[in-house]
Amino acid sequence: MESFQPVIVAFCCHYCAYTAADMAGSKRLHYPANVKIIRVPCTGKVSALHIMEALRKGADGVYVAGCLDGDCHFRSGNTCATKRVAYVKKLLDEIGIGGERVEMFAMSAGMGEVFARTATDFTEKIRDLGPNPARVGLDKLGCVGAGA
Amino acid sequence: MITAERKPIEDLIQSVSPYRRILLVGCNECVTVCSAGGRKEVALLSSALQMHFMKEAKPFEIKEITLERQCDPEYIEELVPIIDQADAVLSMACGCGVQEIARRFKEKPVLPAVNTTFMGASERQGVWAERCAGCGDCVLGVTGGVCPIARCSKQLLNGPCGGSTRGKCEVDPDIDCAWQLIWDRLKALGMTERYEENIPAKDWRTGRGGGPRKIVREDLA
Structure with a gap:
């Protein structure tokens, strides 16, 4: 398991988490290279399907990082995202993949340390959980890579 | 609109399990508006089912299509070129759509993916209530x-x-x-x-009390 390098997809809001990632970089803070950041104009733009497809196509964990409660640039995008993440977590539990592979985090643009710590902690959590069971099953079937 | 809710995933997994190739068919009308069986829900269910069977290491293929209306025969015809590529159809339309596909393709198993619930209106985003x-x-x-x-x-x-x-x-x-x-x-x-x-007491024969109903417009029929 030591060699397992999880693939993490992070949907980051342009107005907070993405800028916090920038801040982490400026401060020379380290966080795992496993985290692949996708910048979104608001976490309210992230649909359940984006999260599901990231997992289906091989991610081991996905998180959505949006603004602090009440600070959404578009008023309520982060609240919508929180509800969608909860919906996807339930769906993942039902299909046997496990809802704990998906999380919602909140931070402001100035929280570079929080961004780096969140990325590190989430990567470690997914490393402990092991590879995405869907990907493991697909490998058993003898296919290379996930579906298109 | 006719409202519906997706069946529990567990039930859907069980119903599609005997088949290897599934044609998942959505509907662009009422079930799209009530977020039960439109293009988005088709994609989401397809993703969920694929991931489940990937985890089980079971060969499973799913093809998605969303018709303009599943309750009109002319739109059902769009399935003709692809129906043979599937062992069964999983329909996300209301019961009318499921039955129309079953009527058109007599040899193909058609499974409902949603529970058709009532005729209703949107009270607010994500909330629908019975009205008729x-x-x-x-x-x-x-x-x-x-x-x-x-x-x-x-x-x-x-x-x-x-x-x-x-x-x-x-x-x-x-x-x-x-x-x-x-x-x-x-x-x-x-x-x-x-x-x-x-x-006065209502004559229920105009409703379900009179058996299955039919409307015939002589000028159109």
Whole structure:
């Protein structure tokens, strides 16, 4: 398991988490290279399907990082995202993949340390959980890579 | 619109398990509006089923298509070129759509992916409520635009009953008493005298009491 390098997809809001990632970089803070950041104009733009497809196509964990409660640039995008993440977590539990592979985090643009710590902690959590069971099953079937 | 809710994933997994190739068919009409079986829900269910069977290391193929309407035969024809590529059809339309596909493709198993629920309206984003029971003899003109058939738990035509408390129904405190709503509306309209009129016993033959119904417009048929 030591060699397992999880693939993490992070949907980051342009107005907070993405800028916090920038801040982490400026401060020379380290966080795992496993985290692949996708910048979104608001976490309210992230649909359940984006999260599901990231997992289906091989991610081991996905998180959505949006603004602090009440600070959404578009008023309520982060609240919508929180509800969608909860919906996807339930769906993942039902299909046997496990809802704990998906999380919602909140931070402001100035929280570079929080961004780096969140990325590190989430990567470690997914490393402990092991590879995405869907990907493991697909490998058993003898296919290379996930579906298109 | 006709409202529906997706069946539990567990039930859907069980129903598609005997098949290897599934054609998942959505509908662009009512079930799209009530977020049960439109293009987005088709994609989401497809993703979920694929991931489940990937985890089980079971060969499973799913093809997605969303028709303009599943309750009209001309749109069902769009399935002709692809139907043979599937062992079964999983339909996300209301019961009308499921039956239309089953009628057209007699040799193909057709499975429902949603539970068709009621004819309703959007109360707010993500909330739908029953508004019409399709009784075939509309009384809204005399009840202030509030339907006692669909919205009174007892379908009373001369209500309310003794179970109405502070405007709520005894069946569930979250349900508004339809007859309270009717009274409030008649009052706002200045038509309270209408409340005094007894509505005679309803002829239920225009509804389901008369068996399955059909509408024939001679000028169009």
